[in-house]
Amino acid sequence: MRLKAILSVCLLALSTVLYADELIQIRTDRIGLVLRAEKDGRLYQSYIGKRLNNDSDLQNLPKGTEAYLTHGMEDYLEPALEVRHNDANASLLLKYVSHTIQNIEPDVDETVITLRDDQYPVTVKLHYVTYAKENIIKTFSEISHEEKKPIKLERYASAMLHFSNSAYYLTEYSGDWIYEATMSSTPLNFGKKVLDSKLGTRANMFTPPMFIFLLDKEASENEGEVILGTLGWTGNFRFTFEVDNKKDLRVIAGINPYYSEYALPKGEVFRTPDFYFTYSDCGEGQASRNFHDWARKYQLKDGEKDRLTLLNNWESTYFDFDENKLVDLMGDAVKLGVDMFLLDDGWFGNKHPRHSDTQGLGDWEETHDKLPNGIQRLVDEAAKKNIKFGIWIEPEMVNPKSELYEKHKDWVIHLPNREEYYFRNQMVLDLSNPEVQDFVFGVVDGLMTKYPGIAYFKWDCNSPITNIYSPYLKDKQTHLYVDYVRGLYNVLERIKAKYPDLPMMLCSGGSGRIDYEALKYFTEFWASDDTDPVQRLFIQYGYSFFYPAKSMSAHVTTWNKDASIKFRTDVAMRGKLGFDIKLSDLSGDDLTYCQNAVKNYKRLRPAIMEGDLYRLVSPYSGPHAANQFVTKDKNKALVFAFDVYPAYGEKCLPVRLEGLDAEKQYRVEEINMMPGQSSSLEGNGMVYSGDYLMKVGLTLFTGNKLHSRIIEIQTE
């Protein structure tokens, strides 16, 4: 008995040592996040915002709120973590054990804070990776335990952040097929605002995992404190914004816990997805540039490499094509001067040929009567014409009318005892099953092995997970949403390892699936099936807050024939340019214009793809829109200006340019015009100082409907 008493005194003493006050600084060049392990052993978030200059000040920070709150203790609001122990107790109290800070590559540090419960053998490691120059912080957590049987993870956030400000404003993204990335802002008052998805595969059809969050007052492009946050998870996510009784706000980001209770065996580590955020005290423009720079350098596949311009056949043929038609279209690609021809849906299936979206999905063999000489003929023709050849696949899906479904119903996510229902006449394969992972990998690998000349894939995903039951997972059904995504990553990882230089487009009936973890494997994403250039002004604007232009595929099509070919192309040139039109539909002048536009685009790639983006005028603000790209050396800028439906007699004021060097002299010249068109831009051909252009500006807009301009600004 006495021994026990002595032992507990020693343990107590030890714990006082363990729980010494510790300040942990997580910082980039401009952002500071200060965490503090207090004497009570708990970890608090003391500060988030502009980096503090003096370390000696950190001691003076208020204690703040517990950083990663758990269920079952004193907190009354939404927790970051909830676990059920073997004894059915669901409480967890995390105490600081240690932390490490490691430099993982130049300008990138990782802080790992280990927390542990003193009643249950559960360990949580909070990771914070800081990208100093780009001012991005990536966070995730790792959960593990030593209980006898698996513990149940009920919620497992990637990040929890606390704010204590006078007001909060959220800009959220909503949408649907052909309405992606619609932005709207709302003040956050008491209670919870949740943005989430339960769609599984086409997870972001209604909302992508990204948000903009403004502190104290509404921000603008160049003013105000702003946080941009996004989750790298290609599945169900949830963001919770909760304002409490004291007007403090917590933001919780992670996998959506909906129907996702996860049984974690002893010794295994559950790693949450990455949450990335940036902070800017000078508005949204800088915050976006932070994301673009970071994405190009660290996250996007081939982020620092060039992109291929292309001609796609989807809108000019849909399913109605054969070999000769495709070869003719390749001729069009050559005429346009693009780098690649992309063959879309409809090339596969023999027992159930893919003549429409009702059948054939899953049977990845060329349809003999459409392509009697197989893909090889197309690869060869492309090579002869000195262009590349790319191909569409949708390897995670199956039509019930297919040989794959007939042979392998056990591979399909479906309810064994209910009638099936279909989204776009198709169902989702069960990627939690390793055999299915092999099959999906085999779709790419099989094509690449047989036709090594294939230079590009467009990977589509047109259905959410429906008929929600995995034949493989049996009594672990609530693992489906998580294991599906992990299965997908396993496949994508294998593809990247075997074909590291293969560019791929991420598509999901438009951008129904878009996040930064997926973009590790994809060079670009298809922003929307809506290629009406007016709608695209909004969609591309919305995505531009997080994604750089080179990642955003934008094609010139025949949507909105009221808009000229120039207007449609000028819109597409602000992203990753492609075409999806028949050249026979174009007039001679239209074709000459397009050929010239492709040449211009290639010449201007350093500005569009690698430059800094300035959103000069938002399409949401009225009948005009404009943005500007500036090369990093500030020697060249490009301004894109659009008049959509201006009011009659509207007064057009000059628009101030941004990001130039005030000391340099720049020549201003309108480019990309129709043959024979002369510029009506005031000051066209003149030389101005950067100072003038940024203080006075240029009269970019006109009173003309559906009118567009591209202006090249080059140092003398």
Ligand code: GLA
């Ligand atoms: C989806 C894509 C389109 C096209 C079709 C083919 O809708 O978003 O671009 O590839 O599938 O069926």
